[in-house]
Amino acid sequence: MSDLQLRILSKLGELGELPSTREQFPDVDPQVVLSALNSLKAHGKLEYTKQDTVYYSLTTEGETIVAEGSHEVKLLQLVSRFGKLQIKDVAAQLGPNGKVGQARAFKNGWLEKTQDNELIVSSKVGDAAAVVDETREQLLRVVKNETSGLGDKLLNDLKKRKLILPKKETTFHVVKGADFSTELTKLETDITSDMVLTGAYKDLKFKPYNFNSQGLPSQSGALHPLSKIREEFRQIFFGMGFTEMPSNQYVETGFWNFDTLFVPQQHPARDLQDTFYLKDPIQSDLPEDKEYIANIKAVHEEGKYDSIGYRYNWNEEESQKLVLRTHTTAISAAMLHKLAEDPKPTRLFSIDRVFRNEAVDATHLAEFHQVEGVLADYNITLGDLIQFMEDFFAKMGVTGLRFKPTYNPYTEPSMEIYSWHKGLQKWVEIGNSGLFRPEMLEPMGLPKDLRVLGWGLSLERPTMIKYGVKNIRELLGHKVSLDFIASNPAARLDEELYN
Numbered sequence: 001m002s003d004l005q006l007r008i009l010s011k012l013g014e015l016g017e018l019p020s021t022r023e024q025f026p027d028v029d030p031q032v033v034l035s036a037l038n039s040l041k042a043h044g045k046l047e048y049t050k051q052d053t054v055y056y057s058l059t060t061e062g063e064t065i066v067a068e069g070s071h072e073v074k075l076l077q078l079v080s081r082f083g084k085l086q087i088k089d090v091a092a093q094l095g096p097n098g099k100v101g102q103a104r105a106f107k108n109g110w111l112e113k114t115q116d117n118e119l120i121v122s123s124k125v126g127d128a129a130a131v132v133d134e135t136r137e138q139l140l141r142v143v144k145n146e147t148s149g150l151g152d153k154l155l156n157d158l159k160k161r162k163l164i165l166p167k168k169e170t171t172f173h174v175v176k177g178a179d180f181s182t183e184l185t186k187l188e189t190d191i192t193s194d195m196v197l198t199g200a201y202k203d204l205k206f207k208p209y210n211f212n213s214q215g216l217p218s219q220s221g222a223l224h225p226l227s228k229i230r231e232e233f234r235q236i237f238f239g240m241g242f243t244e245m246p247s248n249q250y251v252e253t254g255f256w257n258f259d260t261l262f263v264p265q266q267h268p269a270r271d272l273q274d275t276f277y278l279k280d281p282i283q284s285d286l287p288e289d290k291e292y293i294a295n296i297k298a299v300h301e302e303g304k305y306d307s308i309g310y311r312y313n314w315n316e317e318e319s320q321k322l323v324l325r326t327h328t329t330a331i332s333a334a335m336l337h338k339l340a341e342d343p344k345p346t347r348l349f350s351i352d353r354v355f356r357n358e359a360v361d362a363t364h365l366a367e368f369h370q371v372e373g374v375l376a377d378y379n380i381t382l383g384d385l386i387q388f389m390e391d392f393f394a395k396m397g398v399t400g401l402r403f404k405p406t407y408n409p410y411t412e413p414s415m416e417i418y419s420w421h422k423g424l425q426k427w428v429e430i431g432n433s434g435l436f437r438p439e440m441l442e443p444m445g446l447p448k449d450l451r452v453l454g455w456g457l458s459l460e461r462p463t464m465i466k467y468g469v470k471n472i473r474e475l476l477g478h479k480v481s482l483d484f485i486a487s488n489p490a491a492r493l494d495e496e497l498y499n
């Protein structure tokens with residue numbers, strides 16, 4: 001039981017009833033009083049009714065009067081000390097309040113005016129020093145909160161004279177309850193089988209239900225923001241007729257990650273600085289399809305399928321090296337190679353983790369998730385790619401895209417995709433795309449007229465924008481707040497995503 005509850009009970013025991021809690025506990029916040037009363041009421045200790053009372057506080061002028069005396073008394077004493085005072089000198093002596101003091105002193109019959117416009121003490125006043133300062137006395141009663149005896153008329157008068165200010169405050173009228181006592185027994189919250197068996201429940205006191213209580217948040221698992229956004233993307237892909245690729249393989253050979261994608265073996269991206277190579281095991285076998293490997297070698301070395309190639313010696317061992325995949329396009333390549341067995345229009349996507357040996361900063365880690373789609377169809381063109389990108393991003397409310405030519409070893413033409421960022425007031429890159437090169441598709445055995453477009457974007461970027469995450473370490477790794485994960489709202493990509 002709180003100290004306040006004890007004090008309320010003991011006061012109630014002493015006085016029998018408390019007409020106003022404000023008078024008894026002037027320093028306690030009415031909200032705190034209320035919660036103490038409610039808890040005591042639940043125990044049957046007391047009953048209360050709420051009342052809004054008006055009380056008064058002093059204005060600065062009122063406070064000065066309490067400290068120094070009223071203007072009229074000050075003037076009376078001044079005149080009495082000097083014997084007389086020129087009316088025109090009143091303001092000089094008492095300041096702006098002199099006028100008020102003079103009017104009240106006349107009204108009280110303390111001062112009189114001579115023919116020479118001088119103030120003198122009225123003969124009715126015996127001893128000026130013994131005159132009672134009523135205004136000050138009244139204000140003192142206001143300070144002591146004893147206003148009930150003053151009467152409404154007088155209070156109104158003091159208010160009009162701007163000496164006091166009314167304030168509204170809640171107070172409670174408290175009377176003893178049916179189970180009043182000055183101490184408190186703990187109330188039972190739950191009935192147990194023991195209480196029922198022994199019959200103890202008959203004598204126990206139970207805490208009443210509080211139906212207004214909000215209740216505790218229920219314990220449950222929570223989806224990570226990346227999983228939520230990922231799921232939104234998945235639904236968009238499914239809605240556009242795409243099938244999900246199996247992407248649960250982080251380690252690839254250089255062959256699938258680079259060579260099949262027409263990335264030459266001396267390409268800077270294959271450097272240790274950009275790619276993580278495995279130490280153990282260091283390499284793996286190439287696929288069974290010997291013809292495919294021969295085609296890759298040929299297209300890199302001297303060219304094939306109307307290409308002149310890169311004109312270097314393609315090294316099979318280099319392509320056997322194991323890497324952490326740097327893009328999910330390695331999966332897309334393997335899936336397209338499989339498609340060559342039975343070529344037909346196809347739509348595939350994946351959303352999974354990739355690794356790049358890059359400098360980490362507030363928005364980049366050495367790994368991220370890539371959202372990637374590939375679409376194969378007969379005789380599609382750059383126009384189809386642009387149209388498709390516009391349709392795809394429109395599903396997330398992102399419209400008005402711009403495209404900029406770029407370079408990927410495996411696509412031609414290639415385009416970066418930009419959208420206008422309202423917050424940043426600039427065009428931001430939101431994806432990379434292109435039409436896969438014949439040098440990539442034809443070695444697989446895909447027919448010339450079955451063309452394939454592809455694009456990729458990061459999952460982290462829209463997630464950070466959507467959830468207002470400024471530092472990627474708040475999203476991934478040991479600095480992630482579990483509260484943030486548990487309480488962030490559902491993802492909806494139907495609003496504009498990149499703003």
Ligand code: PHE
Nearest residue numbers: 327329432433434454455456
């Ligand atoms: N692999 C590219 C990247 O990592 C994305 C991409 C996929 C581009 C398919 C074109 C075609 O950014």
